[in-house]
Amino acid sequence: METVMIKRTQTCPKCGKSHSVMVPFSEYWAWECGAPMEQALKSLTYCELKQIATKVCPDCQKEILGYQ
Ligand SMILES: [Zn+2]
Numbered sequence: 926m927e928t929v930m931i932k933r934t935q936t937c938p939k940c941g942k943s944h945s946v947m948v949p950f951s952e953y954w955a956w957e958c959g960a961p962m963e964q965a966l967k968s969l970t971y972c973e974l975k976q977i978a979t980k981v982c983p984d985c986q987k988e989i990l991g992y993q
Pocket of ligand 1: 937938939940941942981982983984985986
């Protein structure tokens with residue numbers, strides 16, 4: 926069966942840019958049903974989890990954390 930992806934679009938509170946994260950439907954569903962985020966959204970990267978949790982876009986995350 927093909928994996929259905931959910932596109933979660935958010936607006937960054939820091940720069941106002943719209944950005945999105947693709948989440949497999951099954952994982953998104955588990956999260957909606959109350960599973961802890963890091964457990965439910967297991968195929969997402971740390972950056973993507975932060976993107977959903979804080980709504981901060983990847984560019985601003987890098988800026989805040991001082992990554993190059
Ligand atoms: Zn931003």
